[in-house]
Amino acid sequence: MSETMNAAPAPAGGDTASPPRRARDVELIGALRDSGYRHPPALVRRGDGQVLQLTPLLYRVLAAVDGRTDPAGIAAAVGPAIGRTVSADDVRTLLDTKLRPLGLLDGSPPAHRKAEPLLGLRLRRVITEPARTRRITAPFARLFHPLVVAAVLVAFAAVSFWVLFVKGLAGATHQAFHEPALLLLVFAVTVLSAGFHEFGHAAAARYGGATPGAMGFGLYLLWPAFYTDVTDSYRLGRAGRLRTDLGGLYFNALVAVAVHGLWWLTGWDALLLVIATQILQMVRQLAPLVRYDGYHVLADLTGVPDLFHHIKPTLLGLLPHRWGKPQVLKPWARAVVTTWVLVVVPLLLASTVLLVLAFPRVVGTAWESVIGQWRSARTAFDDGDLALLLVKVLSVVAVALPVLGIGLLLTRLAHRLCVRAWKSTTGRPGRRALVVLCGVAVLAGLAWAWWPQPDRYRPIRPDERGTVADAAPVLASAPGPVRPEPVPEPVPARTVWPTGTPLPRKDKPVLAMVLEPVSPGAPTWVFPFDRPEPPGPGDNQALVVNTTDGAVRYKVSFALVWETDGVVDNRNEAYALASCRGCTTVAVAFQVVLVVGEANVVVPENVAVAVNHSCVECVTYALASQLVVSLPEDLSPEAKARLEEVWAQLSRLADEVPGMTAAQIQQSLEDAKSRILDVLREEGVPIPGTTTTAPPTTTTTESPRPTTTEVPASTPVTTTTPPSSQSPTTTVTSPPTTVSTS
Structure with a gap:
């Protein structure tokens, strides 16, 4: 506001006959220290917790309002303090047109309600009043001694490095999800640490000499969140305010170090997940986009308390006709705030x-x-x-x-x-x-x-990229500048000749299976049925679609799944779908499901589907193989290590598939099953007799002839159809190989 004094009659709504009084619970905080403003404002807190910025003149007028001094006395006290002549009418004008509408004086209700940020806490509930907050946080203030801080930070860095880069979290995750009681313990400690985080802010403010206010919780959107009133930290300098901002993160580090000590005593790996949650919480809190700790750190570094209120003035200040106007912020603070606005x-x-x-x-x-x-x-x-x-x-x-x-x-x-x-x-x-x-x-x-x-x-689904184009399909399909399409690098094709057949000659051609990786980009869906549903949690699917004449596509998918919740409904699916001319399409899906403990529902599905739709001279091959084993208890680390070796050998099969015949692929999968069962037998798991899995499904269409021949599903299916007719669809749903010890 302008500080020019223009005497004017008091508005009818303001009662200036009696000495003015400040509104209840109004607190004078004082001038903002280390401010980024050219003329540092003074801060006042209303009874509802809202902090207001006042010019030095308004602040001195409000400070002189004590319920006993009339406007003339206030003018006599304010004038010498600011070195200007102030009359009683000037004071009445300021009281009734500036301070009273802000809710800082007794009388009419405030015209301005407390600001409600879009991303602010709602439905706040106080847990500890200011007096109790000061009492219970007093012992924690000692933790901010520089020597203690240095020791904790070094320990936290060592613990974080050990957990993330040496020990790892795989064992902790496995133990937590296999022992629900430990997972509940991790959840409880994580929630309590969020409250302890607020203790850090209050203790840091108290260590610096400020007085923390109430502590409580509210809803951040719909998510419960704790809060601490540390408005009084504005009395401190920049270092004290930054200590208060970072106090919560420091207490997260304390929790991580303490939990590591508890892990050392108990040996419960699941507790290490608490350390991971503390690190994630610290990273999230440092984001300066919303009102987290990082936002307040940036605000206190620049000495600009509310950055969001400067978005509109900053954007308007970028307009050319406003370049020469006076600025309220110091040059360096304005540069930082402008950068923040242009990013946020x-x-x-x-x-x-x-x-x-x-x-x-x-x-x-x-x-x-x-x-x-x-x-x-x-x-x-x-x-x-x-x-x-x-x-x-x-x-x-x-x-x-x-x-x-x-x-x-x-x-x-x-x-x-x-x-x-x-x-x-x-x-x-x-x-x-x-x-x-x-x-x-x-x-x-x-x-x-x-x-x-x-x-x-x-x-x-887990296999999606999650790009901007995926989130907004219209962006992906929007027309853009015409550019020449890049020529894809040639992929060497590998030919698989049927066993026992001579090499082809010009006068005696032989149909062969040629395999190559699936090229990028999803082919157009042309089949008279819906696309298969994507795999759900615990499922495995190999889906390959070929709609390009003369092209060769193959997809191999292997999965090892551990089930512990008593429901075994895993699906293993191989879909080879073709609609082209002279093309080859191969899909291989192999899944091993290890069920730990008793299973109440066991309904695994193993499906192999090979489809030729309007396909001429096509080879379409689908193989699905599934092994389900029930274990009375978890495997030992030695058995898991041997199982990982077997799985590593099997994973290399994906690169060898293009050079193998169909029979060799199926035999390799059966050999892998045998090796897995041998590991389990060595572990002492009783293995009863097993059944074989999903016979492969092969659909072949040759040159047009009006005859059709069908054979049982356990052997390859050969069909010949005219090019104008729809080629057959072959689906095989086979029982998975299931081993149960219950």
Whole structure:
């Protein structure tokens, strides 16, 4: 505001007959130290917790308001302090037009409510009042002694390096998910550490000489979060404020070091997951995009308390006609804030757009996960496994809350934009019409993005890349500048001649199977049925589609799955689908499912499908092989090591497939099964007799002749059809090789 004094009559709404009084619980914090402003503002906190910035003149007027001094006395006290002449009428003007509307004086209710950031905490509930907060955080303030801080940081760096690069988290993850009680312990410690994080902020403020306020929790969107009122840290200098900002991260490091000591005493590897969660929480907190610790660190480094309030002035200041106007920030602070604005605004806008476009896929993924977790929870309830039941229920909540939070965020954002646009166009019909037109366009875009369509709500799969084009298909299909397509590098094809047949000659051609990797890019779907569903958790699928004349495609997929939740419904699928001329298509899927403990539901599926659709002179081959073994208990580390060696040898088979015949491929998979069973026998697992798995499915179409010959599914299927007719579809669903010891 301008500090020029213009005497004016007091408004009728302001009662200046009696000495003015400050509103209840108004606290004078003082001038902002180490400020990035050219003229540092003074800070005042209202009773509702809102911190306001005042000019030095307004702050001195408010400081002189004590309920006993009239405007003339206030003017007499303020004038000498600022070196200017101030009259009683000037004071009345400031009281009634500036301070009273801000809710800083007794009398009429404040015109300005407490600011509610879009990403702020809601539904706050106080756990400890300021007096109790100061009492319980006093002992922790000693942890900020420089020697203690140095020792903790060195220990934390050593522990983090050991966990992430030496020990690893595979064993911890396996133990946690195999022992639900330990997983619940990890979850509980992680939640408590979030509250301990807030202790760090309060203790750091107390160590620097500030007074921490209330501690409590609220909802960040729909996610529970803790908070601590450390507004009083604005009394401190830049170093004290930064210590307060980083105090929470420091206490996360303390938790990590303490948990490592607990692991050393108990040997529970699952506890190491707590260290990983602390590191992830620290990385997340350092992001300066929203009001996390990193945001406050940047604000205190620059001496600009609320960076978001400077977005609009900064963007307007970039316009050429505003370049010569005076700036409120110091040059270096303005450079930092401008850089932050130019980075944050595009990121937030892009994130919002991508969030809207990807929301259907997120909903589909969450729904599939919730259904799976709920099914497992029902199984755990039937088994009386309380720990596993709690883990599954918490998993359902953890999946559902972010989706509901995203929906709430988008709803609040739309409501805020609509209200602001409507108010800003009051009395301006032209602008309001333009706003309404833009709103209709946005609604049309949302209808396009969210309207139920095939694959619109399809769950996200692990094999997807998750690029911007994947989230916004319209971007991928948008026309762009015409560019010559790059010529793909030739892939050497490997020919597999049928066993016992002579090499082909010009006068006696022989049909052969030629294998090469699948080329990038998804072929056009031309088959008279829907695309097979993507594999779910614990499933394995080899899907190869060939629609290019003369092309050769093959796909090999191997999977080793451990099942511990009592439900064995794993699918192993091989799909070789062809619609072309003179092409070869091969799919091989091999899956091993190891069931630890008792299984209540055992319904594995093993499917091999070979399809020729309007295919001439084609070879289409699909082989699915599945082994399901029930183990009474987990394997020893030695047995797992031998099993990994067998699996490593088998994995090399994928590179050798192009040089093998169909019989050799099937025999190699059967040999791999035998080696796996030998490892289990050496471990003492009783192995009863087994059955063979999925016979391969081969569909071959030759030159056009009007005859058709069919043979049993256990042998290759040879069909000959005219080119105008639809070639046959062969599907084989075979029982998996199942070994049970229960």
